Amino acid sequence: MTNTKVLISGASVAGPTLAHYLHRTGCAVTVVERAPRLRDTGYAVDFRGEAFDVLAELGVLAEIRAHETGMRGTTLVDATGAEVGRLPAEAFAGGLEVPKRALTRVLHRITADDVEYVFGDSIAAMTRHESGVVVEFERGGTREFDLVIGADGVYSNVRRLVFGPHEDALRHLGMSGAGFSTANFPGLDRTGLLHTADGAAVYLFSAEDPDRLTVSLSFATAAPDLDRCDRDRQEQAVRAAFAGRGWLVPRLLDAMAEADDFHFASSCQVHLDRWWDGRVALVGDAGYGAAPTSGMGTSQALIGARALARRLAATDDHTAAFAAYEAELRPYVAENQAKGREAAAMFGG
Numbered sequence: 001m002t003n004t005k006v007l008i009s010g011a012s013v014a015g016p017t018l019a020h021y022l023h024r025t026g027c028a029v030t031v032v033e034r035a036p037r038l039r040d041t042g043y044a045v046d047f048r049g050e051a052f053d054v055l056a057e058l059g060v061l062a063e064i065r066a067h068e069t070g071m072r073g074t075t076l077v078d079a080t081g082a083e084v085g086r087l088p089a090e091a092f093a094g095g096l097e098v099p100k101r102a103l104t105r106v107l108h109r110i111t112a113d114d115v116e117y118v119f120g121d122s123i124a125a126m127t128r129h130e131s132g133v134v135v136e137f138e139r140g141g142t143r144e145f146d147l148v149i150g151a152d153g154v155y156s157n158v159r160r161l162v163f164g165p166h167e168d169a170l171r172h173l174g175m176s177g178a179g180f181s182t183a184n185f186p187g188l189d190r191t192g193l194l195h196t197a198d199g200a201a202v203y204l205f206s207a208e209d210p211d212r213l214t215v216s217l218s219f220a221t222a223a224p225d226l227d228r229c230d231r232d233r234q235e236q237a238v239r240a241a242f243a244g245r246g247w248l249v250p251r252l253l254d255a256m257a258e259a260d261d262f263h264f265a266s267s268c269q270v271h272l273d274r275w276w277d278g279r280v281a282l283v284g285d286a287g288y289g290a291a292p293t294s295g296m297g298t299s300q301a302l303i304g305a306r307a308l309a310r311r312l313a314a315t316d317d318h319t320a321a322f323a324a325y326e327a328e329l330r331p332y333v334a335e336n337q338a339k340g341r342e343a344a345a346m347f348g349g
């Protein structure tokens, strides 16, 4: 793999992890990220199973642990806010839970000196030849790479360009949600509150910053295209789903309108017959997203990136490497996707 020129699309979890491993095997790696800078996503992600080995191999496990949210558990409440049960911290947090931005920053930092990062750009077109892939970038310029890897998430640009429209690959699990932060008016201290009823869930927690409350408003819906709508339309859908509900809901809906970190996501899985085509392959959510309900997306992105890098390091035949990577990972992904579907179905999706 020495001197192999690799372009990775996406600088979140799978992209920088893959970049790190490929650089170590002698590849010249470029990462293109559509966002103008590292994303400052508010939600927390967790790690399970072999993902810990990957963090240890990357030499960042202790540093990541230092960002642990330290959640002490979640109280289940009824429509009036009265306690009806408790969930231990591990129910959401897996083995270790950190703000996603902490993970992304650490992964970027350990690769920034060795990998070329291009922010604020995206692949506009790819022409594939026997010996390489000619890539045109949106901001102009054309470069040739030996391999192109899509690590660009559920709505992967690389997947759309090579494998076809999003609708062909995405499976909506019947559930969408808005996330944002606001002042910690309920006074939570490393704890969460969860209320679920009639196909809707309010989840609130405060962890890293005691002054801030992270809010998630999820609801059952059969409209997968909401992800692609503008914020007004998404807020409307949230208001419609939570209309007439009491407890803290009216105040949270007001706070949603004011939030400057509003984001909206549907629980979608990615299903493809094959994760690679010629000199192009997919890793993480782009190729086999299991949906947030699985709780496995981050672990899968780390483990997938390592598996792909190891296979590429083991042979000069990228076709054999891609095929071996897919064969190795498919059973693990199938398990995670089943978890994602089961959790969404329990919710009422």
Ligand SMILES: Cc1cc2nc3c(=O)[nH]c(=O)nc-3n(C[C@H](O)[C@H](O)[C@H](O)COP(=O)(O)OP(=O)(O)OC[C@H]3O[C@@H](n4cnc5c(N)ncnc54)[C@H](O)[C@@H]3O)c2cc1C
Binding pocket: 009, 010, 011, 012, 013, 014, 015, 032, 033, 034, 035, 039, 043, 044, 045, 046, 047, 092, 100, 121, 122, 123, 151, 152, 153, 154, 155, 156, 157, 179, 265, 283, 284, 285, 286, 291, 292, 295, 296, 297, 298, 299, 301
């Ligand atoms: C609300 C929510 C809660 C979640 N909670 C959890 C959790 O508790 N536990 C867990 O394990 N997982 C959770 N996940 C899932 C987890 O965030 C993902 O599975 C994981 O981040 C996948 O990493 P990735 O690198 O494959 O893709 P992503 O993290 O999606 O990163 C894709 C990157 O590609 C970039 N990109 C997109 N388009 C382009 C383009 N055209 N050109 C260049 N770059 C592009 C994006 O900006 C982004 O940086 C959650 C997800 C959401 C939405």
